[in-house]
Amino acid sequence: MKQQQGPFPxxxxxxxxxxxxxxxxxxxxxxxxxxxxxxxxxxxxxxxGKASDVWLSVEQSGKDDTNTLSFTVDVLINGTxxxxxxxxxxxxxxxxxxxxxxxxSGDTGITQAIMDQDNNTVSLGDMITYALTLTRTATPTxxxxxxxxxxxxxxxx
Numbered sequence: 001m002k003q004q005q006g007p008f009p010x011x012x013x014x015x016x017x018x019x020x021x022x023x024x025x026x027x028x029x030x031x032x033x034x035x036x037x038x039x040x041x042x043x044x045x046x047x048x049g050k051a052s053d054v055w056l057s058v059e060q061s062g063k064d065d066t067n068t069l070s071f072t073v074d075v076l077i078n079g080t081x082x083x084x085x086x087x088x089x090x091x092x093x094x095x096x097x098x099x100x101x102x103x104x105s106g107d108t109g110i111t112q113a114i115m116d117q118d119n120n121t122v123s124l125g126d127m128i129t130y131a132l133t134l135t136r137t138a139t140p141t142x143x144x145x146x147x148x149x150x151x152x153x154x155x156x157x
Contacts (some may be wrong), residue, residue, distance in 0.1 A: 025151040034141040037132040045122040053152040054113040059103040064140035085114035097142040
């Protein structure tokens, strides 16, 4: 990565930015999604503040035009969900299996996460885990594959 060049508003600007830049937590479920995943660790919070967004992406959304095929993820802070609505990616009958994400609205078969403002506070060292729930009733034509779970944070002011 290229180092940024000034001028900057103060001599310590880059250090201040580094102290306040918060990278998202990311988990990747490689391969076909064939079963639920419970209690998987995303990691420990490296910031005090709040979880501000949770979103999902998949390389392949799967295909089953006869039965329900979807997955959702709940994100937990020290064992308590930080969501009132969990993000969902679902196959839509008649569509091809394709990349889908809950990050942008407007796509078919997705539900975006809604944060629980009473339970999204994080402190340094809090454990962030997730539970992935797969809904399917038969072997689909194409399995869902390669999922990413992203949790974004905002530092405390």
